[in-house]
Amino acid sequence: MNFNFDLVVxxxxxxxxxxxxxxxxxxxxxxxxxxxGMFVGMAKLSKIRLVKVLATMYVDxxxxxPLLVQxxxxxxxxxxxxxxxxxxxxxxxxxxxxxxxxxxxxIFRAGIQSIDKGQMEAGRSLGMSWAQTMRYIILPQAFxxxxxxxxxxxxxMLKDSSLVSVIGFEELTRRGQLIIARTYGSFEIWLTVxxxxxxxxxxxxxxxxxLERRYKIDDKH
Amino acid sequence: xISIKGLHKRFGKLHVLKGIDAFIRxxxxxxxxxxxxxxxxxxxxCINFLEEPSDGxxxxxxxxxxxxxxxxxxxxxxxxxxxxxxxxxxMTVQENITLAPLKVRNMSKAEADKVALDLxxxxxxxxxxxxxxxxxxxxxxxxxxxxRALAMRPKVxxxxxxxxxxxxxxxxxxxxxxxxxxxxxxxxxxxxxEMGFAREVGDRVIFMDExxxxxxxxxxxxxxxxxxxxxxxxxxxxx
Numbered sequence: 241m242n243f244n245f246d247l248v249v250x251x252x253x254x255x256x257x258x259x260x261x262x263x264x265x266x267x268x269x270x271x272x273x274x275x276x277g278m279f280v281g282m283a284k285l286s287k288i289r290l291v292k293v294l295a296t297m298y299v300d301x302x303x304x305x306p307l308l309v310q311x312x313x314x315x316x317x318x319x320x321x322x323x324x325x326x327x328x329x330x331x332x333x334x335x336x337x338x339x340x341x342x343x344x345x346x347i348f349r350a351g352i353q354s355i356d357k358g359q360m361e362a363g364r365s366l367g368m369s370w371a372q373t374m375r376y377i378i379l380p381q382a383f384x385x386x387x388x389x390x391x392x393x394x395x396x397m398l399k400d401s402s403l404v405s406v407i408g409f410e411e412l413t414r415r416g417q418l419i420i421a422r423t424y425g426s427f428e429i430w431l432t433v434x435x436x437x438x439x440x441x442x443x444x445x446x447x448x449x450x451l452e453r454r455y456k457i458d459d460k461h
Numbered sequence: 462x463i464s465i466k467g468l469h470k471r472f473g474k475l476h477v478l479k480g481i482d483a484f485i486r487x488x489x490x491x492x493x494x495x496x497x498x499x500x501x502x503x504x505x506x507c508i509n510f511l512e513e514p515s516d517g518x519x520x521x522x523x524x525x526x527x528x529x530x531x532x533x534x535x536x537x538x539x540x541x542x543x544x545x546x547x548x549x550x551x552m553t554v555q556e557n558i559t560l561a562p563l564k565v566r567n568m569s570k571a572e573a574d575k576v577a578l579d580l581x582x583x584x585x586x587x588x589x590x591x592x593x594x595x596x597x598x599x600x601x602x603x604x605x606x607x608x609r610a611l612a613m614r615p616k617v618x619x620x621x622x623x624x625x626x627x628x629x630x631x632x633x634x635x636x637x638x639x640x641x642x643x644x645x646x647x648x649x650x651x652x653x654x655e656m657g658f659a660r661e662v663g664d665r666v667i668f669m670d671e672x673x674x675x676x677x678x679x680x681x682x683x684x685x686x687x688x689x690x691x692x693x694x695x696x697x698x699x700x
Contacts (some may be wrong), residue, residue, distance in 0.1 A: 362547035367537035367562035
């Protein structure tokens with residue numbers, strides 16, 4: 241078998257453009273996922289039963305079903321309810337955000353629970369509301385502790401975002417498929433695609449390591 | 462200042478407080494002592510609703526404790542000092558002290574900073590304003606915690622075993638601060654094992670055992686002429 245290096249070189253710019261799209265989806269999804277996850281994570285710890293039950297149902301549903309099925313639900317099933325088509329980009333971001341939110345919620349829940357309960361008591365005893373204590377005392381401390389698992393979630397989402405290629409959204413994986421359809425260079429292209437994913441995840445994991453170390457030095461400040 | 466009537470607290474099946482009636486007057490220093498598990502900390506925590514009473518009535522400064530709105534109001538009037546300090550580790554000493562005045566009392570930054578520095582001077586830690594809690598000794602942390610509670614200008618201060626987590630040589634510096642407070646006329650409820658403090662500073666001593674108030678009286682009457690057998694047994698072990 242010949243390795244067509246020229247094909248790799250020619251396809252590389254196209255694949256890189258796809259990689260940029262992949263990063264975009266991941267950033268947006270984990271970004272929205274962070275917001276969703278922060279509130280759902282707090283909701284899971286709520287004393288209000290209904291809030292807690294709803295949050296738990298959401299997390300259980302998302303974690304108990306494949307992302308691929310969730311993408312289909314939003315791209316193919318939801319339009320039947322809405323009565324109109326959904327743009328693949330919107331569908332991809334929505335599916336990934338809602339998915340990421342559930343995982344981030346669990347990370348936040350664990351992070352919040354890891355903070356000594358004396359902190360909440362101290363805040364409340366000073367007359368601060370639950371929300372104020374969360375915002376100024378609990379969350380800032382929890383956030384530093386959850387940087388490593390959030391980094392892992394980011395890496396997982398970066399890889400899982402390849403699934404949105406099935407609804408025709410042109411990110412890295414889909415770009416690869418399209419090039420192969422034209423050139424039949426399965427081996428070269430998939431290897432290149434894998435390599436680009438690896439570079440991205442490797443860079444992020446180093447970045448997370450760095451952040452983790454930095455916060456370990458001034459652990460608490 | 463604080464009136465407690467028929468207070469019960471249950472944790473599931475565990476009946477921790479079995480009908481407490483007590484009254485704390487303005488400017489009074491009440492020391493609560495008793496064996497561990499007697500419910501003294503729980504009683505203290507019920508006064509600012511960190512534990513929700515199962516039954517009974519608590520009125521603080523004319524405000525009956527009930528409902529979320531009331532609770533925050535009462536808590537701004539009731540300062541609490543914890544056994545384990547519970548300083549906010551991600552904030553400097555000064556930020557620890559100014560946070561609640563800024564967010565709850567809506568004080569201006571300049572005003573809050575001034576209050577913080579005045580209080581730090583009072584507890585003898587003027588030079589630590591910009592330090593972080595983990596850079597301080599236990600005794601220093603507890604003094605910051607006292608300053609933090611005082612910054613809200615509370616009418617009552619609750620102390621939950623404030624010296625129990627401290628090395629022996631740091632106990633005095635914390636007790637001295639508490640003594641100063643008491644001399645200035647602060648209303649204080651103190652759960653402690655420091656009998657010297659109870660004797661010297663307390664206006665009244667309450668002895669609790671198994672969720673009930675067994676005996677109370679002035680320190681002198683209490684330490685020299687306890688009436689109940691249970692009190693005598695306890696005192697004989699610790700004095």
